Amino acid sequence: xxxxxxxxxxxxxxxxxxxSIVGYQVGSWYVRWEYVSTTxxxxxxxxxxxVAAMTSLFVLCASFLGSWVARRVTDITVQxxxxxxxxxxxxxxxxxxxxxxxxxxxxxxxxxxxxxWMNAGIIITAMIILGYLGLSITIGMKEEFLKVFxxxxxxxxxxxxxxxxxxxxxxxxxVIIDGRMADICGTxxxxxxxxxxxxxxxxxxxxxxxADSLRRARGRRGLDVLNRMRKEQSAxxxxxxKIPPTIERLATVDTKLVHLAKELGASIITNDFNLNxxxxxxxxxxxNINELANALKPVVLPGEEMSVHIVKEGKEPAQGxxxxxxxxxxxxxxxxxxxxxxxxxxxxxxxxxxAGKMIFAEIKGGAGSKGNYDDLFGDRGDGNSAGGGTRRPxxx
Numbered sequence: 483x484x485x486x487x488x489x490x491x492x493x494x495x496x497x498x499x500x501x502s503i504v505g506y507q508v509g510s511w512y513v514r515w516e517y518v519s520t521t522x523x524x525x526x527x528x529x530x531x532x533v534a535a536m537t538s539l540f541v542l543c544a545s546f547l548g549s550w551v552a553r554r555v556t557d558i559t560v561q562x563x564x565x566x567x568x569x570x571x572x573x574x575x576x577x578x579x580x581x582x583x584x585x586x587x588x589x590x591x592x593x594x595x596x597x598x599w600m601n602a603g604i605i606i607t608a609m610i611i612l613g614y615l616g617l618s619i620t621i622g623m624k625e626e627f628l629k630v631f632x633x634x635x636x637x638x639x640x641x642x643x644x645x646x647x648x649x650x651x652x653x654x655x656x657v658i659i660d661g662r663m664a665d666i667c668g669t670x671x672x673x674x675x676x677x678x679x680x681x682x683x684x685x686x687x688x689x690x691x692x693a694d695s696l697r698r699a700r701g702r703r704g705l706d707v708l709n710r711m712r713k714e715q716s717a718x719x720x721x722x723x724k725i726p727p728t729i730e731r732l733a734t735v736d737t738k739l740v741h742l743a744k745e746l747g748a749s750i751i752t753n754d755f756n757l758n759x760x761x762x763x764x765x766x767x768x769x770n771i772n773e774l775a776n777a778l779k780p781v782v783l784p785g786e787e788m789s790v791h792i793v794k795e796g797k798e799p800a801q802g803x804x805x806x807x808x809x810x811x812x813x814x815x816x817x818x819x820x821x822x823x824x825x826x827x828x829x830x831x832x833x834x835x836x837a838g839k840m841i842f843a844e845i846k847g848g849a850g851s852k853g854n855y856d857d858l859f860g861d862r863g864d865g866n867s868a869g870g871g872t873r874r875p876x877x878x
Contacts, residue, residue: 490552501544509536560726572620580616584608648674650748659704677722792820812841
């Protein structure tokens with residue numbers, strides 16, 4: 483990122499200086515022009531103003547041109563960095579061979595004519611055509627070229643083939659603030675490097691500096707979680723600041739994250755439903771920790787017994803509602819009269835909804851509780867079936 487800014491500053495300043503020189507020369511020529519100088523002969527202030535205005539105009543235009551050239555140069559540099567070393571070597575050799583061949587071919591023609599402009603045109607045209615041909619030929623013959631010179635085969639062209647199976651992971655702002663990712667990293671289950679883009683850190687800092695106390699607390703929590711993850715030895719967590727300029731210029735953080743994941747061939751770890759869908763539309767793999775949390779919830783089956791603390795009444799008459807330690811809702815028939823009590827219940831059915839898992843149960847020993855529960859597919863058990871007749875140890 484620093485190199486991109488330095489390149490932009492140097493090229494912009496260089497073009498601005500060249501523009502000032504050219505503008506001054508053009509302005510000076512203009513005031514000395516015979517059709518203009520006759521009206522400005524006795525007006526030195528007007529002449530100075532014209533020269534200054536012309537110089538300023540050229541400086542402004544040259545600065546914009548320098549900024550545009552700098553962006554194009556950085557884009558080309560990023561693309562070249564993604565090319566393998568063997569392709570770079572083949573491209574340079576092909577270009578050199580094409581230029582040398584162009585000089586040899588055009589030499590007899592330039593000796594026959596004394597027109598300098600015509601000779602320059604012939605040489606430049608031949609260099610462009612033969613240079614491109616040499617470039618194309620050597621890139622197409624890269625494999626054969628490396629077989630003739632095996633020592634030029636660089637290790638970096640072969641090594642990534644084995645490491646390509648492990649994708650790097652990118653974290654978004656929400657999953658860092660959530661905090662559970664730090665615990666997952668501590669377990670060592672996540673393989674490969676975990677990258678935190680610099681624009682995600684900038685968004686966390688912006689949230690931490692918010693005037694809203696709630697947003698400020700969330701931002702500071704995210705920064706604390708980030709520091710904790712950086713200190714974990716079981717996960718390779720790194721700050722990624724080599725953001726291509728084409729991605730840096732995008733509007734939103736989520737859009738930058740998706741395009742950066744495509745650029746790096748990485749996965750996105752998130753708990754944001756909308757980001758999940760957008761990434762899937764772009765073909766980017768997503769690891770959603772909410773889906774992971776649902777998958778890791780303990781499996782309960784109809785017919786099992788457990789203890790539940792009834793905390794409130796349900797939507798239907800006489801129903802009571804309690805919650806397991808992982809937040810799963812348990813709806814207990816005839817549990818309204820037991821609000822505030824811890825009671826033993828028997829599971830009758832389990833339903834998986836979009837929001838999570840929901841368990842329906844009856845009070846143990848109540849009317850109809852024995853053998854009156856569904857199996858996993860919603861069918862009524864008869865007390866002797868495989869799904870409904872097996873009672874499991876009580877869960878505390």
